[in-house]
Amino acid sequence: xxxxxxxxxxxxxxxxxxxxxxxxVPARVGGPVYGSARPSGTVSDAPATDLEAQPDDDEGGxxxxxxxxxxxxxxxxxxxxxxxxxxxxxVSDGVDxxxxxxxxxxxxxxxxxxxxxxxxxERNEALLARLRDAITPRFGLSWGLFGEIPRxxxxxxxxxxxxxxxxxxxxxxxxxxxLTNPLVKKQLVDLVSGLLEAExxxxxxxxxxxxxxxxxAALDELKREFGGTQLKDQVIWSLVARESVHSDSxxxxxxxxxxxxxxxxFLEAARARAELRGGPMSSVDLEIVSRGTLPTESAAxxxxxxxxxxDREPPAP
Numbered sequence: 001x002x003x004x005x006x007x008x009x010x011x012x013x014x015x016x017x018x019x020x021x022x023x024x025v026p027a028r029v030g031g032p033v034y035g036s037a038r039p040s041g042t043v044s045d046a047p048a049t050d051l052e053a054q055p056d057d058d059e060g061g062x063x064x065x066x067x068x069x070x071x072x073x074x075x076x077x078x079x080x081x082x083x084x085x086x087x088x089x090x091v092s093d094g095v096d097x098x099x100x101x102x103x104x105x106x107x108x109x110x111x112x113x114x115x116x117x118x119x120x121x122e123r124n125e126a127l128l129a130r131l132r133d134a135i136t137p138r139f140g141l142s143w144g145l146f147g148e149i150p151r152x153x154x155x156x157x158x159x160x161x162x163x164x165x166x167x168x169x170x171x172x173x174x175x176x177x178x179l180t181n182p183l184v185k186k187q188l189v190d191l192v193s194g195l196l197e198a199e200x201x202x203x204x205x206x207x208x209x210x211x212x213x214x215x216x217a218a219l220d221e222l223k224r225e226f227g228g229t230q231l232k233d234q235v236i237w238s239l240v241a242r243e244s245v246h247s248d249s250x251x252x253x254x255x256x257x258x259x260x261x262x263x264x265x266f267l268e269a270a271r272a273r274a275e276l277r278g279g280p281m282s283s284v285d286l287e288i289v290s291r292g293t294l295p296t297e298s299a300a301x302x303x304x305x306x307x308x309x310x311d312r313e314p315p316a317p
Contacts, residue, residue, distance in 0.1 A: 090159045092315040098161030101305040103292060105158070105314055107165075108306035110248075110292075117168055117293035120247045121150050124170050124288040127199060127251075131286060132173060134195060139188060141175040141284060146277040155292065159314065164302045165292045178257055178282035182232045185255050188284070189239050192253050201241035201251060208237050227260055235266045249290040258282045 090098040102108045115123060132143055149171035155163040179185050193204045205212075208226040213219045219229050227235030237255035258281055261267050270281035294302055 089315060090161070093312040095308055095312055097159040097309070097314045098157070099305065100157045100159060100161065100309055100314075101164040101302045103155050103157045103163045103165055107292065108302070108309070111165060111294050112299070112303060112306075114248070114292075114294070115246045116299070117152075117166065117290075117295045120249070120290045120293050121168055121170075123246070124150075124168075124249065124290060128170060128173055128286050128288065130199075131192060131195060134191065135188065135284075138191065139179070139184070141177055141179075143173050143175055144279055145171045146174050146279045147171045164298045164305070165294055167289065167291045168293050169289045170287055172277065172279075173286040174279040175284040176280060178280070179255055179284060180257055180259070185237055186231070188255070189237070189253070192239060193241075196241045196251060199243075200245060201243045204239070204241040206237070206239050208234055227262075227266055233260055235260045247290050248292045249288055251288050252285075254285040254287075256282050256285070 088096065088098075090096050102111055114120075135141055136143070147169075151169040151171075153167045153169075155165045155167055157163045179188065189206055196204055208222065208231070210219070210222060210229055210231065213222045213229070223229050225236075226238070227233070231237075235257060237253075239253040241251045243249040243251070256266075256270065258267050258270055267281070274281050
């Protein structure tokens with residue numbers, strides 16, 4: 001049986017028009033409050049929002065929630081190497097290649113599989129020690145170490161960003177006496193070439209060899225870089241070799257004899273070098289440069305950052 005004393009809903013009250021008709025009132029928001037006999041308030045009953053009032057910082061609210069979501073989204077994008085400007089020329093295939101941790105496309109696998117920077121430095125120094133031990137008794141040379149040991153320099157990637165890989169250069173081992181006889185120089189080159197090949201180096205090349213020059217332009221370049229077009233007249237001899245299995249390393253043996261300098265250009269460069277690093281100006285130098293070396297402490301970060309570029313294509317050159 002109906003309780004006539006209880007209030008009735010608007011839609012049960014005779015003569016009250018529906019909301020949206022002339023003289024109508026706003027419809028209720030929801031039904032009666034649970035647990036009470038009175039109906040819930042209408043839209044017109046709700047308190048007006050004070051546009052001037054600002055919620056306290058510790059109250060949070062929907063705006064704070066949106067800010068947190070936006071911050072989190074940007075953090076995720078940053079982790080993926082994507083900045084706020086997706087139209088940058090370095091952005092391609094959903095990632096910003098200026099954040100690539102290597103230096104060139106597809107070099108991450110080699111960098112992670114190669115010797116660490118610390119191992120590379122140790123290996124290079126040990127090789128130079130073996131070379132000196134082989135050269136000294138045969139040619140009567142003694143040695144001094146010049147320059148930083150080793151020199152560490154940052155590298156940039158092909159998209160203008162900073163790489164996690166670094167170039168490390170051994171100190172320069174420089175003889176305290178010079179070689180003047182071309183035949184003796186050739187014997188030294190042959191000895192070192194054989195030792196390097198036994199150590200796993202390849203592309204062993206005497207860069208100043210006139211036999212490698214073809215045409216007048218090549219001979220002119222030979223004279224410009226080494227001071228002459230014949231071995232007996234050259235100021236500089238340069239033997240180079242590469243190692244690319246355990247590291248990306250280049251060895252160089254340099255023989256300098258300034259008495260053949262007819263222009264003064266090589267003498268000026270030798271003086272500047274001696275002022276910078278010390279040692280004699282005419283000498284035999286041994287040095288190894290290793291590029292793309294990865295310090296052990298950076299390996300985990302390198303691996304994580306490189307993973308984001310798997311199966312991605314860089315921007316067109």
